[in-house]
Amino acid sequence: MRIGELAAAVGVSPRALRYYEEQGLLRPDRTPTGHRVYPESAIERVHLIRLLLAAGLASRTIIDILPCLATGTIASAQLEMLKTEQVRIDSQIRSLERARERLADLISTSVVRDQAS
Amino acid sequence: MRIGELAAAVGVSPRALRYYEEQGLLRPDRTPTGHRVYPESAIERVHLIRLLLAAGLASRTIIDILPCLATGTIASAQLEMLKTEQVRIDSQIRSLERARERLADLISTSVVRDQAS
DNA sequence: CTTGCAGTTGACGTTGGCGTCAGGTCCTAG
DNA sequence: CTAGGACCTGACGCCAACGTCAACTGCAAG
Numbered sequence: 001m002r003i004g005e006l007a008a009a010v011g012v013s014p015r016a017l018r019y020y021e022e023q024g025l026l027r028p029d030r031t032p033t034g035h036r037v038y039p040e041s042a043i044e045r046v047h048l049i050r051l052l053l054a055a056g057l058a059s060r061t062i063i064d065i066l067p068c069l070a071t072g073t074i075a076s077a078q079l080e081m082l083k084t085e086q087v088r089i090d091s092q093i094r095s096l097e098r099a100r101e102r103l104a105d106l107i108s109t110s111v112v113r114d115q116a117s
Numbered sequence: 118m119r120i121g122e123l124a125a126a127v128g129v130s131p132r133a134l135r136y137y138e139e140q141g142l143l144r145p146d147r148t149p150t151g152h153r154v155y156p157e158s159a160i161e162r163v164h165l166i167r168l169l170l171a172a173g174l175a176s177r178t179i180i181d182i183l184p185c186l187a188t189g190t191i192a193s194a195q196l197e198m199l200k201t202e203q204v205r206i207d208s209q210i211r212s213l214e215r216a217r218e219r220l221a222d223l224i225s226t227s228v229v230r231d232q233a234s
Numbered sequence: 235c236t237t238g239c240a241g242t243t244g245a246c247g248t249t250g251g252c253g254t255c256a257g258g259t260c261c262t263a264g
Numbered sequence: 265c266t267a268g269g270a271c272c273t274g275a276c277g278c279c280a281a282c283g284t285c286a287a288c289t290g291c292a293a294g
Contacts, residue, residue, distance in 0.1 A: 002270080002271080003270085003271075004270060004271080013252080013253080014270090014271085015251095015252060015253065015254085016251075016252060016253095018272095018273095019250095019251065019252060023251095031260095033259080033260060033261095033271090033272090034259090034260090034271085034272060034273090035260080035270085035271055035272075036271085036272090048219070051212070051215060051216050051219060052216055052219075053250095053251080054212050054213075054216065055212065055213050055216030055217070057216075058250085059250085059251085065223065068223055068227050069223075072226065072227060072228060073227055073228045073229070073230040074223070074224075074227035074228070074229055074230065075229075075230055075231075076229055076230075076231070079224065079227075079229055082220050082223060082224055083224070085220060086217055086220050086221070086224075089213050089216060089217045089220075090217065092213060093210055093213050093214065093217075095168070095171050095172065096171075096172050096206050096209060096210050096213070097210065098168060099168050099169055099171065099172030099174075099206060100172070100203055100206045100207065100210075102165070102168060102169075103199050103202060103203050103206075104203070106182065106185055106186075106191070106199060107191075107196065107199055107200070107203075109189065110185050110189060110190055110191035110196075111189060111190045111191070112190070112191055112192075112193055112196055113190040113191065113192055113193075114192075114193070119240080119241080120240085120241070121239095121240060121241080130282080130283080131240090131241085132281095132282060132283065132284085133281075133282060133283095135242095135243095135282095136281065136282060140281095148290095150241090150242090150289080150290060150291090151241080151242060151243095151289090151290090152240085152241055152242075152290075153241080153242090170280095170281080175280085176280085176281085
C-alpha cells in the first residue's frame with residue numbers, strides 16, 4: 001500500500017509517516033521510481049508507534065523496543081528501559097489524577113457567577 | 118521572599134518563575150531596586166501552576182482559572198473550560214493506561230535474551 | 235573597599251513532532 | 265497528449281517551557 005492509503009488507514013498525515021521513517025521507526029519498500037510501499041502490518045505498527053509516542057516515549061526508545069514485537073525476544077538492557085518507562089508512565093498518571101481532582105475541587109467549591117462577555 | 122528562596126522552596130529554577138511572571142501567572146511585588154518579592158502564598162500558587170502545566174494545560178488556560186482560587190467564584194465560560202480539560206485529562210489517562218498495558222504485555226511475552234555489548 | 239553571590243533585563247538556543255511550502259516526478263483517465 | 269492528483273526530496277516554520285549566556289546592578293560580610 002502507498003503512503004496516502006496508509007495515512008488514511010491510521011489517521012495520520014503522510015508527513016508524519018515520512019518523519020517516522022526518518023527516525024527509523026518504519027522501513028517501507030520502494031517502487032523502482034522511489035515511491036514508498038508499506039505492508040499491511042504497517043497499520044498495526046503505526047498504531048503502536050502512536051500509542052507509545054502519546055505516552056511520552058522518545059522515538060529513540062521506541063526504536064529499541066519495536067524489534068521485540070518481531071522477534072519476541074528482548075535484551076536485558078531494553079527490558080530495564082521498559083520497566084523504567086512503566087514507572088514514568090505510572091507517575092504521570094498519578095500526576096494527571098491529582099490535576100483532575102484539583103479541577104474537580106475547583107468546580108465543586110466555586111460559585112458560578114454570571115459574566116457579561 | 119526573594120526569587121531564589123521561592124525557587125528553592127518549590128523546586129523550580131528562577132528562570133521558570135520569571136517565565137511564569139512573563140506569562141501572567143505570577144505578579145510579585147518589587148523592592149525599590151527592582152528585585153522581586155513574593156508572598157508566602159506564592160509557594161502554593163506555584164505548586165498549582167506546576168501541577169496544571171504537567172497535566173497539559175496551556176498557561177493561557179491557567180491564567181483564566183487562577184483567579185477562581187482567590188475569589189471562590191467562576192464564570193460559566195471558565196467552568197466549561199475546566200470541564201473540557203477534565204475530559205481531555207481523562208482521555209489522556211486512558212491513553213497512558215493502554216500504553217502501560219502494552220508495555221506490560223511486551224515484558225511478559227518477550228523472552229529475555231543475553232546481549233553481548 | 236572589595237569580594238562575590240544574588241538579582242535584573244534581553245536575547246538567542248533547544249527539543250520533538252510534525253506543518254507547510256517549493257520545485258520537480260509519476261501515473262492514470264479522458 | 266494533457267490535466268491533475270499523488271508522490272518525491274529538501275528545507276524552513278512553529279510552539280511551549282524553559283536553558284543559557286551576556287552584561288550589568290544590588291547587597292551583606294569581612
